[in-house]
Amino acid sequence: MSLHLVPVRYREASSYVRQWHRHLQPPPGQIFAVGAADHEGVLRGVVIVGRPVARYLDDGATLEVTRSCCDGARNANSLLYGAAWRAAKALGYTRLVTYTQEGESGASLGGAGWIAIAERPPRPGWHTPSRPRPSRGSDHVARTLWEAS
Numbered sequence: 001m002s003l004h005l006v007p008v009r010y011r012e013a014s015s016y017v018r019q020w021h022r023h024l025q026p027p028p029g030q031i032f033a034v035g036a037a038d039h040e041g042v043l044r045g046v047v048i049v050g051r052p053v054a055r056y057l058d059d060g061a062t063l064e065v066t067r068s069c070c071d072g073a074r075n076a077n078s079l080l081y082g083a084a085w086r087a088a089k090a091l092g093y094t095r096l097v098t099y100t101q102e103g104e105s106g107a108s109l110g111g112a113g114w115i116a117i118a119e120r121p122p123r124p125g126w127h128t129p130s131r132p133r134p135s136r137g138s139d140h141v142a143r144t145l146w147e148a149s
Contacts, residue, residue: 001038003045003076005083008035013046013067020069023101027066032091034083036076045070047080049088049096057097063088065098068108077108085112085148095147102142109146118145 008016013033014026029050036045045068052064065084070076081098088096099120100106106116120143127133 001073003036003038003073003079005079006035006037006041006043008033008043008046010048012043013048016043016046017048017067017069020071021067022069024067030066031063032087034080034087036070036073036079038073044073045076045080047077047084049084052097061093062095062097063093065096068098075111078111081109081112081114081148085114088148097148098146099143100146102144106144106146113149114146115149116144117147119143120145 010030010033013030013035016035017024017026027048027050030048031050033046033048035043037043047065048067049063050066052058052062053066057064065081068077068080070080085096098109098114100109106114122140122142124140125133
């Protein structure tokens with residue numbers, strides 16, 4: 001099956017993430033999103049890119065892939081990760097990062113030329129007594145930080 005890139009609006013990308021993502025809901029916003037469609041125009045995957053979640057990465061030159069998901073179409077995620085990096089560079093950004101959770105291989109990232117740069121230990125979540133926050137599905141899970149190259 002041959003896939004090609006298509007523009008995707010936030011509402012459509014969020015709907016796709018709600019339907020297909022294994023463990024996370026759509027992010028609250030985005031800078032841009034890109035889709036992968038088959039020859040019939042059926043959306044087979046999306047990638048959503050936004051500001052970095054970690055404050056120390058939010059330097060104005062860095063973006064983060066906050067969600068990537070597909071319906072199982074072969075090579076869709078690698079296609080989308082590569083497209084996200086090319087688009088970020090075209091917009092003037094100099095760095096693009098994302099995370100995988102423990103148990104995810106990162107094969108799509110490797111296929112798109114990304115490099116694992118750090119291992120992050122599990123954290124109990126973002127909730128603190130002074131600022132209560134609900135769990136978002138990534139509490140108590142180790143993560144790997146990846147960077148586009």
